[in-house]
Amino acid sequence: MHLKNRILVTGGCGFLGSHICDELVNQGHEVLCVDNCFTGTKRHVRHLLEHPNFEFMRHDVTFPLYIEADQIYNMACPASPIHYQYDPVQTTKTSVHGAINMLGLAKRTRATILQASTSEVYGDPEIHPQVESYWGRVNPIGPRACYDEGKRCAETLFFDYHRQHHLKIKVARIFNTYGPRMHPNDGRVVSNFIVQALKNQPITIYGDGSQTRSFCYVDDLVEGLILLMNSKEEVTGPINLGNPTEFTILELAQRIIDITGSRTQIVNKPLPQDDPKQRKPDINLAQKELNWTPHMSLAEGLKKTIAYFERLISE
Ligand code: NAD
Ligand code: UDP
Ligand code: UDP
Numbered sequence: 001m002h003l004k005n006r007i008l009v010t011g012g013c014g015f016l017g018s019h020i021c022d023e024l025v026n027q028g029h030e031v032l033c034v035d036n037c038f039t040g041t042k043r044h045v046r047h048l049l050e051h052p053n054f055e056f057m058r059h060d061v062t063f064p065l066y067i068e069a070d071q072i073y074n075m076a077c078p079a080s081p082i083h084y085q086y087d088p089v090q091t092t093k094t095s096v097h098g099a100i101n102m103l104g105l106a107k108r109t110r111a112t113i114l115q116a117s118t119s120e121v122y123g124d125p126e127i128h129p130q131v132e133s134y135w136g137r138v139n140p141i142g143p144r145a146c147y148d149e150g151k152r153c154a155e156t157l158f159f160d161y162h163r164q165h166h167l168k169i170k171v172a173r174i175f176n177t178y179g180p181r182m183h184p185n186d187g188r189v190v191s192n193f194i195v196q197a198l199k200n201q202p203i204t205i206y207g208d209g210s211q212t213r214s215f216c217y218v219d220d221l222v223e224g225l226i227l228l229m230n231s232k233e234e235v236t237g238p239i240n241l242g243n244p245t246e247f248t249i250l251e252l253a254q255r256i257i258d259i260t261g262s263r264t265q266i267v268n269k270p271l272p273q274d275d276p277k278q279r280k281p282d283i284n285l286a287q288k289e290l291n292w293t294p295h296m297s298l299a300e301g302l303k304k305t306i307a308y309f310e311r312l313i314s315e
Contacts, residue, residue, distance in 0.1 A: 006030045006068060008111075010061050010102060011075035013040030015181045016116070016174075019222045020073055021045055025054050032067060036060040039078045044181050061098035062090075065105060071229055072113040074102045077151075079118075081144065081272065082187035088146035095150030096157070103161045106168075114170040114229050115158050117238060119279055120148045121173060129246075129280040132173065132238050142274045155238065162236060170228045170235070175242025175281045179218030179301065180308035190215065193253055194302075194309045197262035207271030209250030214280045216243035217296035217304075227290040235289050242281035243294040252298075259302055 007024050011017040012033030017040065024031050030053045033045055037058060048054040059065060061076045077094050078084040084091040099115065106113040122130045123138035138148045161167045178190040185191075196203050224241040247255075253266055286292045 004028055004030065005070040006032070008032050008034060008067065008069040008072045009075060010034045010073070010098070011040060011077065011116070012056070013037055013042055013044050014075060014079070015040070015044075015179070015183065016177065016218065016221065017073070017075040018044035018181055019179070019218050020075065020225065021048060021054065023222050023226060025051055029053065031055070032057060032069070034059045034061065034065065035076065039083045039183060039186065061101055062093045064101050067105070069105070069109050069111045072102055072106055072111050073116070073225065073229065074099065074113060075116045077116070077147075080183070080186035080188045081147075083183075084147040085143055091146040092150040095147070095154045099154040099157045103157060103167065107161065107165050112168040112170065112229060113158070114172060114225065115154055117155055117171050117173045118147075118151050119173055119175040119240070119242065119281065120144065121152050121155065122279075123148060124274060124276040125279070128278055129244065129282040130240065131282040132240060132285055139274050144274050159236075168233055170231070171237035171239070172225055172228055173238050173240045173281075174221065175216060175240065175279065176213045177216045177218055177221045177242070179305050182305070184309065184312060189213065189249060189252065190305065191309070193256045194260070194306055195313070197256050197260040197264050198306070198309060198313055200263050202265050202267040203253045203257070204269050205249055205253060205266055206269050206275065208268065209253065210248050211271075211275065212246045212248050212278045212280065213252070214243050214246045215252070215298055215301070216241070216294050217301035220294035220296050224286060224290065224292045224294070227292050231290055239285050239289065240281040240283055241286055241292075242283065243296075244281055244283055245298065246278075246280040247298065255298065255302060256306070259299070260306060
């Protein structure tokens with residue numbers, strides 16, 4: 001883990017990708033950040049641009065990429081429903097063609113490649129909490145399918161390249177993650193509620209707010225991803241990474257109102273189609289294989305995230 005590696009981070013200008021770049025540069029690795037800046041921004045890596053071990057390249061992963069690397073974090077893909085439904089065909093292409101190109105690159109360079117998969121592969125689950133052996137319940141033709149099925153197909157490709165070409169693969173199923181550098185307008189629940197609370201605008205709860213999610217702070221997640229990348233070769237995943245403490249969306253709203261001291265009101269809006277009713281990771285496998293457990297409480301993580309959005313709004 002302490003050897004200097006050449007590491008490619010696709011989607012490196014995004015929320016998660018930019019935190020991965022920070023940590024890898026910090027550990028002394030050479031990092032190439034590749035991003036088409038669709039939902040991410042160069043501002044997230046601005047502080048790294050002058051660093052001798054960091055490089056940024058504007059590139060769309062649906063096109064081939066020939067560079068040298070020892071490790072690849074394949075993070076490129078819009079992640080929030082508003083963003084991935086904006087151009088659903090491009091979303092599927094990013095997941096599928098992007099995976100094929102990055103797997104082709106890993107095959108040529110013999111790099112270890114990690115895929116940012118998602119809890120959405122479980123769809124609207126009948127098994128709770130979700131374990132890796134559960135195959136999921138996904139609507140293949142609904143508005144979320146471009147993302148969910150794209151990510152499922154990417155997992156298929158990863159395992160076929162592993163079986164057929166003996167690639168070293170790592171598949172992380174990431175559950176809802178939040179923290180600084182989330183996009184303020186991407187419609188995700190944590191960023192929406194914080195921005196609404198800070199602006200004293202109504203907090204928009206979709207449905208009655210009884211649906212649940214489990215929220216992982218970004219630093220915990222990045223630690224888990226880097227441990228997975230550097231795990232023993234036989235650890236391929238899929239492996240759940242997320243915080244197993246479960247909250248209803250109504251509880252989340254209440255906490256954000258309490259911490260911000262906002263004078264806002266809660267309003268109810270219709271529940272989007274195919275919105276999963278409950279989600280919570282079973283992280284026994286990550287605990288066993290990676291010795292990883294998230295530590296940040298929701299209260300502490302929200303305080304840091306709220307401080308970030310306060311600065312962003314005041315700028
Ligand atoms: P994000 O939108 O902030 O980051 C994605 C990055 O990928 C952006 O910088 C975007 O510009 C870039 N990108 C999109 N399409 C691209 C393309 N064709 N070529 C090159 N770059 C492209 O989202 P995020 O929350 O940081 O998510 C990162 C990854 O983690 C995604 O693959 C997402 O599916 C996965 N994930 C995230 C979460 C979460 O809660 N944040 C949960 C599960 C999975
Ligand atoms: N590829 C790439 N960079 C590389 C090697 C391959 O982008 O360094 C792309 C290449 O364009 C190809 C894809 O990855 O379409 C899959 O590569 P693979 O070798 O698996 O397939 P093949 O080239 O045999 O179709
Ligand atoms: N949600 C909400 N109000 C908002 C945004 C989202 O009530 O302003 C709900 C949404 O319907 C879902 C949950 O919060 O039940 C999490 O939504 P998000 O888009 O953040 O993540 P995902 O559904 O992909 O887990």
